[in-house]
Amino acid sequence: MAQENVPDSITLPWASDFHCHLRQGAMMETVTPMVEQGGVKTVLAMPNLTPPLTTTQMAIDYGKQLQLLAPNIHFILTLYLNPALTAEEIKRAAEAGITAVKVYPSGVTTNSDWGVLDFKLYYSTFEAMQSHNMILCLHGECPSDAEKGICILNAEERFLDTLRELHKSFPRLRIVLEHATTKAAVDCVKSLGDTVGCTITAHHLFITVDDWAGQPHHFCKPVAKFPSDRDALREIVTSGHPRFFLGSDSAPHPRSAKQGERPAAGVFTTPVLIPLVATLFERLGCLEKLEGFISTNGRNFYQLPLPTAADGTITLLRSTKLKVPSAYTVKGTDNGANNVPDTVVPFMAGSELAWSIKTD
Amino acid sequence: MAQENVPDSITLPWASDFHCHLRQGAMMETVTPMVEQGGVKTVLAMPNLTPPLTTTQMAIDYGKQLQLLAPNIHFILTLYLNPALTAEEIKRAAEAGITAVKVYPSGVTTNSDWGVLDFKLYYSTFEAMQSHNMILCLHGECPSDAEKGICILNAEERFLDTLRELHKSFPRLRIVLEHATTKAAVDCVKSLGDTVGCTITAHHLFITVDDWAGQPHHFCKPVAKFPSDRDALREIVTSGHPRFFLGSDSAPHPRSAKQGERPAAGVFTTPVLIPLVATLFERLGCLEKLEGFISTNGRNFYQLPLPTAADGTITLLRSTKLKVPSAYTVKGTDNGANNVPDTVVPFMAGSELAWSIKTD
Numbered sequence: 001m002a003q004e005n006v007p008d009s010i011t012l013p014w015a016s017d018f019h020c021h022l023r024q025g026a027m028m029e030t031v032t033p034m035v036e037q038g039g040v041k042t043v044l045a046m047p048n049l050t051p052p053l054t055t056t057q058m059a060i061d062y063g064k065q066l067q068l069l070a071p072n073i074h075f076i077l078t079l080y081l082n083p084a085l086t087a088e089e090i091k092r093a094a095e096a097g098i099t100a101v102k103v104y105p106s107g108v109t110t111n112s113d114w115g116v117l118d119f120k121l122y123y124s125t126f127e128a129m130q131s132h133n134m135i136l137c138l139h140g141e142c143p144s145d146a147e148k149g150i151c152i153l154n155a156e157e158r159f160l161d162t163l164r165e166l167h168k169s170f171p172r173l174r175i176v177l178e179h180a181t182t183k184a185a186v187d188c189v190k191s192l193g194d195t196v197g198c199t200i201t202a203h204h205l206f207i208t209v210d211d212w213a214g215q216p217h218h219f220c221k222p223v224a225k226f227p228s229d230r231d232a233l234r235e236i237v238t239s240g241h242p243r244f245f246l247g248s249d250s251a252p253h254p255r256s257a258k259q260g261e262r263p264a265a266g267v268f269t270t271p272v273l274i275p276l277v278a279t280l281f282e283r284l285g286c287l288e289k290l291e292g293f294i295s296t297n298g299r300n301f302y303q304l305p306l307p308t309a310a311d312g313t314i315t316l317l318r319s320t321k322l323k324v325p326s327a328y329t330v331k332g333t334d335n336g337a338n339n340v341p342d343t344v345v346p347f348m349a350g351s352e353l354a355w356s357i358k359t360d
Numbered sequence: 361m362a363q364e365n366v367p368d369s370i371t372l373p374w375a376s377d378f379h380c381h382l383r384q385g386a387m388m389e390t391v392t393p394m395v396e397q398g399g400v401k402t403v404l405a406m407p408n409l410t411p412p413l414t415t416t417q418m419a420i421d422y423g424k425q426l427q428l429l430a431p432n433i434h435f436i437l438t439l440y441l442n443p444a445l446t447a448e449e450i451k452r453a454a455e456a457g458i459t460a461v462k463v464y465p466s467g468v469t470t471n472s473d474w475g476v477l478d479f480k481l482y483y484s485t486f487e488a489m490q491s492h493n494m495i496l497c498l499h500g501e502c503p504s505d506a507e508k509g510i511c512i513l514n515a516e517e518r519f520l521d522t523l524r525e526l527h528k529s530f531p532r533l534r535i536v537l538e539h540a541t542t543k544a545a546v547d548c549v550k551s552l553g554d555t556v557g558c559t560i561t562a563h564h565l566f567i568t569v570d571d572w573a574g575q576p577h578h579f580c581k582p583v584a585k586f587p588s589d590r591d592a593l594r595e596i597v598t599s600g601h602p603r604f605f606l607g608s609d610s611a612p613h614p615r616s617a618k619q620g621e622r623p624a625a626g627v628f629t630t631p632v633l634i635p636l637v638a639t640l641f642e643r644l645g646c647l648e649k650l651e652g653f654i655s656t657n658g659r660n661f662y663q664l665p666l667p668t669a670a671d672g673t674i675t676l677l678r679s680t681k682l683k684v685p686s687a688y689t690v691k692g693t694d695n696g697a698n699n700v701p702d703t704v705v706p707f708m709a710g711s712e713l714a715w716s717i718k719t720d
Binding site for chain 1: 585625
C-alpha cells in the first residue's frame with residue numbers, strides 16, 4: 001500500500017494540534033518551544049495541571065506563561081470541568097476567549113483525580129457551553145471496574161453510550177471525542193452528527209498493545225489496542241473524513257517517571273509531530289489527506305480561520321530524513337543521580353523518520 | 361463470596377508446582393532454595409535457559425545443580441523442543457526420567473528465539489513422546505502478527521486450534537496447556553479429553569490487564585487479560601475441575617531488568633506461592649478445593665504418586681499474616697550502581713497475605 005510517485009517535498013500550512021500537554025515548570029519550559037519545531041503553530045493546551053485549571057483566570061494566567069515561552073504559537077486554552085464552572089463562569093470564560101472545557105472521568109489518567117463521576121451533574125454547565133458555543137473535549141473512557149467487567153481495554157467502548165447520550169441531550173454542543181483508539185469509537189463518531197468530532201494521536205496510528213507491553217515509553221492512556229483497532233484508525237484518516245483530525249496527546253514525563261516501578265502514562269511526540277504523521281501517511285498511501293488531518297479538518301471543526309498565505313507554510317522534505325533524538329534534556333531538573341538533569345524521551349527515540357521539516 | 365467458617369489453620373500435603381523458572385547462576389542460587397519456603401516440594405523446572413536444555417545430558421546436569429541447592433525438592437526435568445529430539449533421544453530422555461518436553465512458539469517469551477514455527481515438523485517427536493508416555497508442555501500463544509490481526513491479547517485464543525489439532529493427532533499424548541489466561545482457553549481444555557490438562561498461575565488468578573499496564577513487576581507473558589477472563593480462571597479453580605492445576609510460571613528477573621526501557625516479562629511468586637494461592641482461595645470461598653489445585657490434580661495428571669503421611673505436610677496459618685518482602689537480594693550480582701547487589705521483587709511485594717506457612 002506504499003504510495004507511488006511520492007513527491008520529494010510538500011509545502012503545507014503550519015499544522016494545528018488539538019490536544020497537547022505542555023505541563024508546568026521545567027518540563028513546560030522544555031517542551032513548549034518544541035511545538036513549532038514539530039510543525040505546529042496552533043495548539044490546544046490541556047488543563048490537567050497541578051492544580052488543574054478550574055477558573056478563567058487560571059487558564060488566562062497559564063496562557064500567558066506559554067505565550068512567553070513560544071511567542072509565535074496560537075494557544076487554545078481550556079478549562080478542567082469542575083463544580084465552579086457555573087453558567088456565569090462559562091460566560092466569563094467564553095468572553096475571555098477560552099475555547100473548550102475538558103472532561104476527565106475520575107481516575108482514568110494523569111491528574112484525573114478531580115475527574116467526573118456523574119455527567120448529569122454537569123448538564124447545566126453543558127447547557128451554558130452550548131449557548132456560548134464552547135467545545136466539550138472528552139477523555140472518553142469509563143473508569144476501570146472489574147465487577148462491571150470494565151478494564152482499560154474496553155473502557156473507551158463502554159464510554160460511547162455516554163457520548164451518544166451527551167450528543168442527544170446537547171445536539172448543538174460541539175463535542176470532541178479525544179484520542180480515539182478503537183474501531184468502536186471511530187464507528188460511533190462517524191454515526192453521529194456534525195457537532196461531534198474526534199482527535200487521533202500520531203502514536204496510536206503506529207502502535208498496538210504489543211508495543212506498549214514491556215515498553216513504558218509507549219505506555220499511555222487510553223492504551224493502544226488490537227491491530228484491528230489500529231486498522232480502523234488508519235482507515236478513517238486515509239478516507240479523509242472531515243470530522244477526524246490531529247490531537248497529538250503528546251504527554252511528556254521525565255524519564256525517571258517513565259522507567260521505574262510505576263511508569264507514568266504518556267507518549268511524547270511534540271518535537272517530531274508532523275514528520276511523524278507524514279511518515280505514516282506516506283506508508284498508508286494517503287499523503288494527499290495530510291493537510292486535512294493536520295490542519296483543515298480540525299480548524300473547521302473548531303471554527304478557526306483556515307491559514308492564509310500570510311500565515312506562512314512549512315515544507316516537508318523527503319530527501320532529508322529526521323533522526324529522532326534519543327532524549328531531550330529537561331533543564332533545571334535532577335534525575336536523582338549526581339545532579340544530572342532528567343531527560344524526556346520522544347516517541348521513536350533514536351530512529352529515522354522518512355520526512356523532516358525544512359529549516360532555513 | 362467470602363468464605364464462612366474459615367478454619368484458623370489448614371494442614372495439607374506439600375504442594376506441587378508444575379511450571380517454574382529456576383534460572384541459572386546467581387538467580388538460580390537465590391530462588392531455588394525458596395521453593396520449599398513457598399510450600400512446594402515437587403517442582404517442574406523450565407528448560408528455557410541460555411543455552412536451552414536441548415539434550416538429555418543437559419537436563420540431567422541442570423537437575424544436579426538444582427538438587428545441590430535444594431536437596432529436599434523433587435525436580436521434574438524438561439527438555440526444550442528442538443530438532444535434536446529424535447525418536448532415539450526421546451527414548452533416552454524417558455529412560456533417564458525426564459518427564460516432559462516444552463514447546464515455545466517462536467518469539468513469544470523469554471528465551472524463545474529457538475522456538476517452533478511449524479508444529480508439523482515435530483510430529484515424529486510427538487509420536488515418540490506418546491510411545492514413551494512423556495508429557496508435552498505448551499506455551500500456548502501464536503506469535504504476534506499485525507497483518508493477521510494477532511497480538512498479545514488474542515495470541516492464546518488463536519493458538520487453541522493448534523492445541524485441538526495436536527490432541528486429535530496424538531490422543532494418547534498427555535498435553536498441558538500452560539498458564540491459561542483466557543476464558544477461551546479454559547473452555548477449550550474442558551472440552552477436550554482426559555489427556556489434556558491445564559496449569560494456572562497464582563498471579564493470573566489475581567490480576568487483569570489493568571494491573572500490568574504501567575506496573576512492570578506484573579508484566580508477564582501471556583499477559584493478564586480482561587476481568588471476564590480472570591473470572592473464568594477463578595470459576596474453574598473454584599469448581600475443582602481435576603484437569604486444572606497449579607503451575608506458577610514464577611519467572612524471576614533482576615529488578616534492573618524489570619525497571620527500565622524494556623522491562624522483561626515475568627512475575628516472581630516462588631517464595632510466597634502457597635500462601636498466595638490460599639489467600640485467593642479463601643477470598644473465592646473455595647479453600648476446600650486448595651489441595652486439589654496445589655497437589656492432587658496435577659500429580660494425578662503427571663502420574664505421580666499422591667503424597668503419603670511419610671512425605672510430611674505443611675500447615676497454613678490464618679492467625680499469622682505473611683508480610684511479603686519488598687525484594688530479595690540476588691547475591692553475587694551488581695545492579696550497576698556502586699557495587700550494590702541486584703534484587704528480585706516478588707509479586708505483591710510489601711503487602712500482607714492472609715495466610716502464612718507454619719515454621720518450626
